[in-house]
Amino acid sequence: MRTAAASGDAGDLVKAKAVLLEPGPGKKRLSPEALRAALVDLHDFWLSSRATSIGISDRAALVAVGALGRRELAPWSDLDLVLLHDGRKDVERLADALWYPLWDAGIGLDHSVRTPGQAVQVAATDLRAAFGLLEARHIAGDNALTTKVSDAVRQAWRAGIRTRYDEIADAARARWEKVGDVAHRIEPDLKSGHGGLRDVQLLDALAAAQLIDRPSADVVEARRLLLDVRTELHRLAGRARDVLRAQDADEVAAALEIADRFELARALSGAARSIAFAAEVGLRSARSALPRRGLAALRRAPVRRPLDTGVVEHAGEVTLARDATAARDPALMLRVAATAARTGYPIAAGTLHRLADTAPELREPWPRAARGELLSLLGAGRAMAEVVEALDRTGLWGRLFPEWGVVRDLPPRDRAHVWTVDRHLVETAAQAARLTTRVARPDLLLVGSLLHDIGKGRGGDHSIVGESLALQVSRRLGFAEQDVTILGAMVRHHLLLPHTATRRDLDDPATVARVAETLTAEVGPHAGLLLDLLAALAEADSLATGPGVWSPWKQQLIGDLARRCRTFLAGEPLPAPAVTTxxxxxxxxxxxxxxxxxxxxxxxxxxxxxxxxxxxxxxxxxxxxxxxxxxxxxxxxxxxxxxxxxxxxxxxxxxxxxxxxxxxxxxxxxxxxxxxxxxxxxxxxxxxxxxxxxxxxxxxxxxxxxxxxxxxxxxxxxxxxxxxxxxxxxxxxxxxxxxxxxxxxxxxxxxxxxxxxxxxxxxxxxxxxxxxxxxxxxxxxxxxxxxxx
Known part of the structure; x- marks a missing residue:
């Protein structure tokens, strides 16, 4: 294979790659990681051989950036190459001799020719070029020239990071907004999505500026999974592809020896959420670590502004007061979370890690103050979703709700759902926060919304399984036994109103009687309260499921059913069935x-x-x-x-x-x-x-x-x-x-x-x-x- 690839004919390179992709009968198929390594070695060998044969040696160097530079080459990734030279007169000849064989063979190529000064200049003005040159890897030629450019680019990157930080952060957030989350998309973009491979490059670039540490072990492992999926997707599609389509997911899962597309989706969700959380924390940490120069260096350091007991704001983040300790204050962790959701400030990474190390498990039943802070967090609405995500990524949420592990990153089986099950529960609670004025017990609505699908992923009817879990959780939270019964009934019957409204004749008194009698059998004289809670939960659940699920027509049906049930419970006559008008x-x-x-x-x-x-x-x-x-x-x-x-x-x-x-x-x-x-x-x-x-x-x-x-x-x-x-x-x-x-x-x-x-x-x-x-x-x-x- 090496002899063929070294001939100078890029067609031989294509043939050699084809053998790696399809090794033939009796040959073992390479794993995704081994395939990437083999593809890098193959291209390195061909490029270095070609470069040597055409005279790239003194005062010229061939450098790989992009996927080849990072040694992440998927089967159909483009080659990103830079030909560096120090004023050589024959540089056009060298470039033509390199690029044309690759073009003729149909190999995707992104190329440039630069002097050291030009390379440093383009890195100073183009973020994409800067990210690539920060990952530059020498292939052939004058190694000293490559080292000179690499050192100069890194030095300029560190020196100019203060003026470039806003551009970096804005570009990342714009990409996230445009492409969406890898964790929650039915067909995620593994490369550009929020939590995708470009976010790992972002972390590497911030680390190269010496603003943050290198990515942690969980991010490295998550990156490996995304690379493996992307590699198999390329191999399956026979061309470059970064979006994992639903119809390809089962084959990709089988190639990776994962049970099915649902297990693959769950693994991808967990990996992407680890990367996304690290990217968001990395951007905040990098901003705080920016070097202060000129007049900025003379300004006083940000003051610590009290927000709540044991909680302060410092440099735009929620952090702990100096004398606050979770061991002495059982509600501290939840107070920090509720404060972050209420104010919109993110929780400082150091605070999350400190709480993860020191916060004890709450005794059962929870102290009243802890339950109050949980309700304050849930009542914050949309702002609480990212706070719960931060708690979950650092193990704190699972410490509060051990039952959460089964639904974490669990993909939905119903295509109408746009979120994983755990995120759907959080989104439902956030929607319920807007409806708390409609019910007499907003605390029960918020907790019931958070738990309504907690029984999924365990086999059996998730409403029945979820009821027993809801009883367990609500007792642990310290609710009175009557409230525990109502919360269990909310989870057991959270589909009663929408299913009845869309599947039964509401003009039939027997339909209304069946619903009212079901609620009365569960909670007796509190059936009216349960009815109101279920109506609000049906709306919050639908709104958190996906676009168009909560329609004016569905709202009308459920509202009509609820009104008829209230009339029945009050002992008043129901409206007469519709007659011919x-x-x-x-x-x-x-x-x-x-x-x-x-x-x-x-x-x-x-x-x-x-x-x-x-x-x-x-x-x-x-x-x-x-x-x-x-x-x-x-x-x-x-x-x-x-x-x-x-x-x-x-x-x-x-x-x-x-x-x-x-x-x-x-x-x-x-x-x-x-x-x-x-x-x-x-x-x-x-x-x-x-x-x-x-x-x-x-x-x-x-x-x-x-x-x-x-x-x-x-x-x-x-x-x-x-x-x-x-x-x-x-x-x-x-x-x-x-x-x-x-x-x-x-x-x-x-x-x-x-x-x-x-x-x-x-x-x-x-x-x-x-x-x-x-x-x-x-x-x-x-x-x-x-x-x-």
């Missing part, structure tokens, strides 16, 4: 008089769903036709109420849809009615029109790694009906397809509700009771209609 009767009469379908739109406000009422002769295919026309006009259906109205001797189907436009404004009712007439007359092939629309919009709405659809059945004992629930991937015209499948199965529908959660849907259909044998046939038809393929 005058407007529906008028629509049905117009259908009979004109012999054509009718359509009416009622708007409820800019942020509220609109109502579309459609009436047509009651015959097979009516619902699927109506739903298809709405989809054709980009209306997203949230619910459908189905009635049969007799006008004269004619039965008319009246459908009332609760809808929102997917894009822009509501469509013209006249155009929708015209299309409905064409569908019923056979002039518009609805399935073909929807397929064309789906093709047009599919690239923007496509879901990678779509999960297979599922059907669940729920019996409604009060009415004798059954509820079919479809869980699947959203697509244009899905309600039309499902309705058509049900109509062909001969099923009579009472109502339908559609909940869209990001790219997923949970659609519920209330059917007249069907024998168990029919359920199998109906389920097969629905799943076939929902197939995303």
């Amino acid at each position: 005058a407007a529906e009767v008028a629509l049905a009469a117009a259908v009979v008089a004109e012999g054509r379908p009718q359509l009416a739109v009622t708007e409820s406000g800019s942020d509220e769903p609109a109502t579309v009422a459609i009436a047509m002769p009651d015959r097979g295919g009516s619902l699927s036709a109506a739903a298809g026309v709405l989809a054709l006009h980009s209306l997203e259906v949230h619910a459908a109420e189905l009635r049969t109205v007799t006008s004269g001797d004619v039965e008319v189907a009246v459908f009332t849809f609760t809808t929102s436009p997917r894009f822009g404004r509501l469509p013209d009712p006249a155009l929708m009615r015209s299309d409905l007439v064409r569908v019923l007359d056979g002039g518009l092939a609805l399935d073909e029109a929807l397929a064309r629309k789906e093709r047009d919009y599919a690239p923007a709405m496509a879901v990678a790694d779509a999960a297979p659809a599922r059907v669940l059945w729920f019996d409604d004992e009060a009415s004798g009906a059954v509820v079919l629930e479809l869980r699947g991937t959203d697509r244009i015209g899905l309600l039309h397809r499902i309705a058509a499948a049900l109509e062909k199965s001969g099923v009579e529908l009472r109502w339908a509700r559609v909940a869209t959660l990001g790219a997923s849907v949970v659609d519920s259909f209330c059917l007249e009771a069907a024998p168990d044998g029919d359920r199998v046939r109906i389920e097969e038809a629905v799943l076939a209609a929902a197939d995303i393929g």
Whole structure:
């Protein structure tokens, strides 16, 4: 291999690399780390041989920067090379002799030719170039020239760091804002994301300026995992790629001998969060360590300003007062955290480490002061998320909540979730802090929000498992036994309201009675309090799940259910079930008089769903036709109420849809009615029109790694009906397809509700009771209609 690579033909270099990537039958596949080392050795050998053969020796040097300079070369990384020279007249010849073979072989190349002065100058004006030259590694030629440039760049970097710090920090934060977190993205950017490989380079650059220490062992280990994943991603894709796509994650996990993509996501989350935390602390520590010169050196050192008992602000960070000790003050650690969240100042790294070394485990039950500081922290809202992250990264949060270990970095199984489970719990508590004025016990809302999914990752129903953990935690926190019971019930039933509101007929008194009786059985006379807590938790949970999960329609449904339950608990009569309205009767009469379908739109406000009422002769295919026309006009259906109205001797189907436009404004009712007439007359092939629309919009709405659809059945004992629930991937015209499948199965529908959660849907259909044998046939038809393929 070395002989071939040394020939000077870069094509031989490409062939040698191909052998490393695919060693052939009977040959052992190189591990990611071994592959990177072999690729570095291969390129070093070819480049040094080539450089020697063309005369790069005295007064010229070939230097590697970037991935090759750091010895982090992934299979399809570009080569970043600098040709240094000290005034040689033939430098253009040398450069051409180096670059052209690489270009001809199709090797990605980022190159430059510099004198020592030019190299130092470009490093002083271009951050990217400076970071690269700080990592420069000699390949061939005059080693003294490389050393001279490397020393000069590092000296200039240290000397000028004070004037460049703001640019460094601003560039890092802008990159984080643009690319997002590696830890929480479904498809993370391993290189540029917050917690990615560029943040390790940032730490190295700050260390080179002698502002911080070299990265710690956990950051080094995290960097190795990110490099391994990126290496396998390159090997799998056959080209440079830094974003780990969902459809590639299982293969990358298998190559790294990790169980599956979920375990890989969990490992990546932990690694990225370690790097991100180190980068944030590193930037703050570097700012504090900047050299003071000129008039700045004459200014007094920052004063320590008291913030709370044992807590002061110093140089823009929360730190401990000189006489504060965690051993004598059990609530000190939580007071520091609550103060940081309340003021917006970060906790100093030294303070975190000191608390990690000295803070004892709180006795059980917790002292009242400690519980009060926890509630103060949770009540701070969004600001507390980064504080909890800092506590967790230094082991302090796990000391408070040992149960946290199972959900830490646990990836979500539901695509609607954008956070890991532990971060989702924190985000839910942050959202709940905005809702504390709605409930009589804000302390229970905050703690219940923090614990509602604590049972995930342990097997079994996470609500049931979580209840026992919530009881355990709340007793440890020192809550009264009555409050402990309420917190356990909050976790056990945190899905009761949203599931009931979207899967049951709220006009049916039995639905309301079932919810109210469930709450009363749990907490007796405190059922009203539990109801209010669950309603607020449902909102906070949805808001913390992902975009669009808490919709005006969902808010309306849960609010309506909660109001009916309060009425029931108060012993007052429930609202009478909805009956045929005058407007529906008028629509049905117009259908009979004109012999054509009718359509009416009622708007409820800019942020509220609109109502579309459609009436047509009651015959097979009516619902699927109506739903298809709405989809054709980009209306997203949230619910459908189905009635049969007799006008004269004619039965008319009246459908009332609760809808929102997917894009822009509501469509013209006249155009929708015209299309409905064409569908019923056979002039518009609805399935073909929807397929064309789906093709047009599919690239923007496509879901990678779509999960297979599922059907669940729920019996409604009060009415004798059954509820079919479809869980699947959203697509244009899905309600039309499902309705058509049900109509062909001969099923009579009472109502339908559609909940869209990001790219997923949970659609519920209330059917007249069907024998168990029919359920199998109906389920097969629905799943076939929902197939995303």
